[in-house]
Amino acid sequence: xxxxxxxxxxxxxxxxxxxxxxGGARGLPTRQxxxxxxxxxxxxxxxIGEAAERSGVSCRTLRYYEELGLLALxxxxxxxxxxxxxxxxxxxxxxxELQELLGFDLCEIGxxxxxxxxxxALRHAYxxxxxxxxxxxxxxxAMEINTRLRALVRAxxxxxxxxxxxxxxxxxxxxxxERELGS
Amino acid sequence: xxxxxxxxxxxxxxxxxxxxxxGGARGLPTRQxxxxxxxxxxxxxxxIGEAAERSGVSCRTLRYYEELGLLALxxxxxxxxxxxxxxxxxxxxxxxELQELLGFDLCEIGxxxxxxxxxxALRHAYxxxxxxxxxxxxxxxAMEINTRLRALVRAxxxxxxxxxxxxxxxxxxxxxxERELGS
DNA sequence: ATTGACCTTTACGTTCACGTCAAGGCATGG
DNA sequence: CCATGCCTTGACGTGAACGTAAAGGTCAAT
Numbered sequence: 001x002x003x004x005x006x007x008x009x010x011x012x013x014x015x016x017x018x019x020x021x022x023g024g025a026r027g028l029p030t031r032q033x034x035x036x037x038x039x040x041x042x043x044x045x046x047x048i049g050e051a052a053e054r055s056g057v058s059c060r061t062l063r064y065y066e067e068l069g070l071l072a073l074x075x076x077x078x079x080x081x082x083x084x085x086x087x088x089x090x091x092x093x094x095x096x097e098l099q100e101l102l103g104f105d106l107c108e109i110g111x112x113x114x115x116x117x118x119x120x121a122l123r124h125a126y127x128x129x130x131x132x133x134x135x136x137x138x139x140x141x142a143m144e145i146n147t148r149l150r151a152l153v154r155a156x157x158x159x160x161x162x163x164x165x166x167x168x169x170x171x172x173x174x175x176x177x178e179r180e181l182g183s
Numbered sequence: 184x185x186x187x188x189x190x191x192x193x194x195x196x197x198x199x200x201x202x203x204x205x206g207g208a209r210g211l212p213t214r215q216x217x218x219x220x221x222x223x224x225x226x227x228x229x230x231i232g233e234a235a236e237r238s239g240v241s242c243r244t245l246r247y248y249e250e251l252g253l254l255a256l257x258x259x260x261x262x263x264x265x266x267x268x269x270x271x272x273x274x275x276x277x278x279x280e281l282q283e284l285l286g287f288d289l290c291e292i293g294x295x296x297x298x299x300x301x302x303x304a305l306r307h308a309y310x311x312x313x314x315x316x317x318x319x320x321x322x323x324x325a326m327e328i329n330t331r332l333r334a335l336v337r338a339x340x341x342x343x344x345x346x347x348x349x350x351x352x353x354x355x356x357x358x359x360x361e362r363e364l365g366s
Numbered sequence: 367a368t369t370g371a372c373c374t375t376t377a378c379g380t381t382c383a384c385g386t387c388a389a390g391g392c393a394t395g396g
Numbered sequence: 397c398c399a400t401g402c403c404t405t406g407a408c409g410t411g412a413a414c415g416t417a418a419a420g421g422t423c424a425a426t
Binding site: 139155157 | 191192193194195196197198199280283284285286287288290291293294295297299302306315318319322325326328329330331332333335336337338339340342343344346347350351353354357358360361364
C-alpha cells in the first residue's frame with residue numbers, strides 16, 4: 001500500500017494527437033508581418049510558431065527534431081529565426097506519420113529519412129560525381145527500407161481491420177442488448 | 184557542441200514489438216511441472232513466465248498491468264504464484280492492440296476495459312440486482328466508447344492506406360530508377 | 367522609446383512504460 | 397539435503413520525447 005493507483009483517467013477523443021486543425025477565433029491578425037520585405041509573396045516562409053501550429057506539434061518538438069537531425073531547415077535564420085518551407089512541413093508530417101502510425105522512434109525515423117534523402121540528392125543532380133556502385137548501393141538501401149515499410153503498413157492495417165471487426169461485433173451485441181432493455 | 188547527436192541507429196524489422204513468436208530450441212521441457220496435481224488437465228493454467236512469453240511481453244510488464252488494474256487475475260496464487268487463463272491472455276492481447284495500434288496510454292486503456300468489464304458483469308448475471316437506469320448508463324457508456332474506438336480505427340486505417348499509396352509511388356519511382364541504372 | 371509578440375539558446379524537470387537488481391519463498395530433481 | 401528454476405515483493409534506474417522556465421535578442425506598432 002504505497003502508490004494507490006486509483007486514477008480513473010478519461011478517454012481522449014484521440015490519443016496522442018491533440019485534435020489538431022485550426023485554433024479558435026480566426027479574426028484578428030495577431031500574426032506578425034513577414035519581417036523585412038515590403039509586400040509578401042504568395043508563399044512567405046513561416047516561422048516556428050506557425051509551422052508548429054500547422055503541424056499540430058509544439059515549437060519544442062520542432063527544435064528537438066532539428067537537434068536530432070531529422071530536419072535540416074533549408075533556410076535557417078534571417079535575424080536568427082528559423083524559416084520553414086512547405087517541404088519542411090511535409091517532412092514534419094512524414095515524421096509524425098512514421099511515429100504515430102508505425103510506432104518508430106525518432107532515431108529509426110532518422111535512418112529512414114536519411115536513406116531517402118541520399119536517394120533524393122542523387123536524383124536532383126547535386127552530387128553529379130558519384131560512382132555508379134555507390135548510386136546502386138544508395139538505391140538498394142532505399143528500396144529495402146521501402147519494402148520493409150510497406151510490409152509493416154500492410155501488417156498494421158490488417159491488425160486494424162481485425163480490431164475493427166471485433167469492435168463491430170461488440171457493437172452489434174450492444175445494440176441487441178439495448179433493444180432488450182427497451183428504448 | 185554539447186551532445187553531438189550522431190548516432191546512426193539501425194531500423195528494426197518491426198518497431199516496438201520484438202518479432203514475438205516462439206523462442207529457439209523447442210525440445211527439452213524446461214517447464215516446471217504444473218505444481219501440485221498429479222496429472223495435468225488438457226488446459227493447465229500457466230504461470231507468469233509462460234504467459235509473458237506467449238504474449239510477447241516481459242514478466243515485469245504483466246505485473247505492471249496488474250498493478251495498474253488492467254489485469255485482475257481471476258485465480259491469483261496457489262503458493263503465491265500468479266495464474267493466467269486464456270481469457271487473461273486475450274485481455275493482454277487486447278491491451279497490446281490498444282496500445283500499439285491506437286496509441287492509447289495504459290491509463291486510457293484502463294478506462295476502456297473497465298467500461299467493457301462493467302457491461303460484461305451485467306451480461307453474466309452477476310449483479311442481478313442492478314437498477315435498470317444504471318444498466319442503461321453502463322450500456323450507453325460502453326457504446327459510446329465503442330463508437331469512438333471504431334472511428335479511431337477507421338481513421339488510422341485510412342491514414343495507413345494513404346501512407347501505403349505514398350510508399351508504393353516511391354517504390355515505382357525506385358524501380359524505374361533501377362532500370363535506368365542498369366540491372 | 368517602449369511595449370509586446372515572437373523568437374533565440376541553455377538547461378533542468380517530467381511522464382510513461384517499463385528494466386533491473388536485491389532478498390527471499392516454494393517446489394522439484396539428483 | 398540442497399541446488400536449480402521459477403516465482404514473489406519491493407524499490408530504484410532508465411531512455412525517449414518532450415515540457416518548462418530563465419535570460420536575452422528582434423521587429424512592428426504605439
